[in-house]
Amino acid sequence: MAPVSNNSDVLQVISRIQTGDQNAREDFLNEYKPFIAKTAMNLCKRPLQWEHSDELSIALIAFNTAIDTYNIQKEIPFLPYAKVVINNRLKDLFRKESRLRIECSFDMEDTEGKISSPAEIQSACTEFRNRTIEDERREELEEYETLLEKFGVDFEALVEVSPKHKDSRQTLFKVAGFIAEQEQIMEQLLAKKQLPISELILKTGVNRKTLERGRKFIIATSLVLYYPMQFPYLYSHINQGTD
Structure with a gap:
């Protein structure tokens, strides 16, 4: 099934999703995975794979967030809006990683005057990246916990x-x-x-x-x-x- 391209049709689908149609949400997300991937890869300037690239997972979550936060009453097409949300989420990730690299570069010498190797710096950056993904997981768990409470499940x-x-x-x-x-x-x-x-x-x-x-x-x-x-x-x- 090809993605809905007409903005009025897109608005109808989003309206259904925002009123609780989860099947429509899942179909919409699946249909727009190519758009999500293209947006992320254009920003990252490199190929990404769904099974291996954290950037795509973050972009998918951002697109889902865009669906929920999109104001149908405003005269702004949805896809450009979603692209901004995805780019902002990824740029925020890159800024955090960049700050860590800068901090690492300023902290290349330890207390004994030993210069940190590029591998050690990369390891620190990877650790920070993993913490960012953990933040996403933590937010998801908090949302899940809130949902479970409605069903009397601890x-x-x-x-x-x-x-x-x-x-x-x-x-x-x-x-x-x-x-x-x-x-x-x-x-x-x-x-x-x-x-x-x-x-x-x-x-x-x-x-x-x-x-x-x-x-x-x-x-x-x-x-x-x-x-x-x-x-x-x-x-x-x-x-x-x-x-």
Whole structure:
């Protein structure tokens, strides 16, 4: 499916997304990945790959932020606005890295007068870069924790309620995946903040005891699977956990 190019059509899609249509959000983000990648690569002046480039992850998050912060009432086309948001987010990353390089260059001598090697400076810059990515992850976790609270799920307690056995964990993952794919069931969960246990028993074949015992884990997982672009780091982690 080709990206929506007409600005009026784009505005209609964004309006649906801003009112809670998560399927439209995911489709829109997937359709505009080439635009996101091109914007990031034009700024970085080098090729980037989705599987290996942190810049693309940051650009994707910035594009998602642009969707949420875009004011439909203003007469500004969305894509130029999104490009500015992406560029600003990446430039902020580059400024932080640049400041670190400058600090490193001024601090090339240690207390004993030994000159730091380029490898040591690069190592320090890499460490700073990793901290920046960790900041993104921390913001995502804070947003996730806030969402879980609405469902009566304590983020810190998730470790305790997570199934220890692989078979049990896989069963709950499948239930969560089923919920995320079934729009009607997901709408019930989002509206009532409760699992439709009886319906899940009929449609998944999983017994009541397992569903009730894994209730918090199922809710927490289904939310990430339903909002993959809102929680990209958690979504990646869950996908690895289901292998």
